[in-house]
Amino acid sequence: MKKTGEAHKSPSLPRLHLFLGAGGVGKTTLSAGFALALAQQGKHVGLMSIDPAKRLQGALGLGELPETGALLKLEGCSGSVRASVLHIGDSLKRWVQEAGLSEASQKKLYENQLFRALAERLATATDTFAAVRMAEWPEREAQLTDLVVDTAPGIHAIDFLSKPEKLSAFLDGKLIDWLKWFAQENESQMGMIQRFVKSGAKRILDGLAELGGQRFMLHFAEFLILLDDVFARMMKRLNFADHWLRSSQTRCYVVTSVRYDAVQVAWELSRTLKTLKMNTGQVVINRAFPEQLRADPAFDSTLEHMRQQADESFFANYLDNFIIVQRRVQDQLGRAAQSVVTLPVAEHLDAQSALRLEDLASLGQRILEHSGEI
């Protein structure tokens, strides 16, 4: 493995593609399709998914996608896709091993209640650590040209984008140093200034100890000391993630479906991306009404006829409803002067039968074509 930080200086940064949107709009499916379409262009792509449905994991040919990712078997394709699922607990354990902790320290760490909580029970803290995991990709994959990231649903994606600062603000903070002093109590190694600062810090630590107890403070300090190297690497990666996210090459795809709540989330996300000074990219309306049906000259009269039939009125009403909501959704997104790409409900993607990679790829291809990047 390359030394941490080396990839960061690389002049040709892999390109980052982020898929954002409300829950249930198809982000995971579209990001997988997009990754496959890029691979067909000869790109070497990383895919980082959150919570893929079993059918999608099946389609990717992997029962349980590992945290480190697995290369997909793609026939007749010059590029490649390494697909992974975010499992922060597993990543954290790997990071500890990679930081080169002595066996004794590892054992101590695994017995530390805070670490166990963090690794096992707090493993769902995806927002906080997703950026760290993301920044690892160029280090681990020298060949990587593109990384496709499926983010947490809704406005939580904003956490993912803003957390690098939050987490690094803490990892970089003085509290960690203070707690280390607290645990070590070895004043002879300190200089004058440190001793002076410590007297101020001591009041804070005493205050914290009053709240949580001395024992907890020692647990916490031990945890921080053991993870010192792991945190140092995390810091580097977070800084890199921050830089990468804000690169002019980074693209955001805001996905919505034909649902009022989803389009509102898309609207909010686009607005927030602007304030974060990120590339707002494209809006994708997924699972839209098929144009071919609307385009049929006899569609309106047929629909009118079906509304009168007892057996068909519900389905006719459903079609009516679909068209009305879609028109509103398009109006709203159009007014925001967004670049909008519309993907119709596609049978093979939503059927109860197995998903096929080529169908996924053709979906990704549509987004790629529209983004003008071919």
Next chain:
Amino acid sequence: MNPSASLAERIPQRLVFFLGKGGVGRTTLATSFAQACARNGQKTLIVQWALQDAVSTLFSRPVAGHDSEPIAHNLWTMNFSPDEAIREYFIDHLKLKLLYNLVIENKHVQRLIHAAPGVQELFFLGRLFWLVCLSEEIRGTRFDRVVVDTQATGHGVSLFTIAPTIAQFGMTGPLASECERVSRMLADPRLVGTALVTLPEELPVEETLEFLPKLSRDLGRAPQALFVNRSILPFVEKHPLSMDSQHVMELWKSRLQTTDALRALGVLHRDLRKRQHFEETLRQACAERAAAMPVISVPDIGLSKPEAGAPAVLQGVTEWLLNGNEKVLAIPTVHMRSDQNNSASCEISEDQR
């Protein structure tokens, strides 16, 4: 099926968590349930923990903050703020103003609070404890119902395991007693109930079936109810949906002019039918695993009122919850669509954005 007769009996607890992933309509269901309680004469508070209060706008009220604001008769809402809650806890509750100013407000401690997973969740639960167990004594205000609208994982940590997790850290002092009392509160089945919200779609159904045993394990008991939002089953009982897409295509074939259009129609029909399929799958799995838990279909109100905005959908769902109102299922048989190309009718009003 009339779900309402005993909704209050099915979910009798004072503190009710509505759980479900983003996009399933959790806020709509939590708010409708709260509104139904309020209409039954109970003083009800909706507690949100979100970037922005999404409930007040449904009642054309200004956005609420950390303090509860009235939004309708017997109905209040608030949007939890961790910073506010932490301040209240130290200054008002522990009476440790000096400690708060010196320690908690310290820049570095603030960074810890904002970065460490679990801290904010603990104070969220602490605030709920205050609302259901202390506010009557301290402020003389009592809510008959506190309805919580939030993800099962707050900002990353499962709300129902946070207290036992933190308790393992060997804490003593006030934070330890805080953990202890919120754990006690959550463990009380007469005080705390949960309701799940899901959709009749592939991933939400998968996730719900995975979440059910996890919730039962974390909380020690099954949820009081499972709501299937955007359901078509109540409609299908009234207006049968042909289960045979081939048959539907035959009907349309003689009229439509292009085969592309016909193929697209078949796709849409199968897509709609799938909602029925997923709900039936879910119901069957639930009957096998959690037979006692009622599964309540909440009709997709938009199907009878496509122009309806979020407030109208909310009213429809509330009426359905209160008395299984058949009116919400009425499909308008003849639509006047002369205004179809008039974009003015297609505006989303400003307050919905």
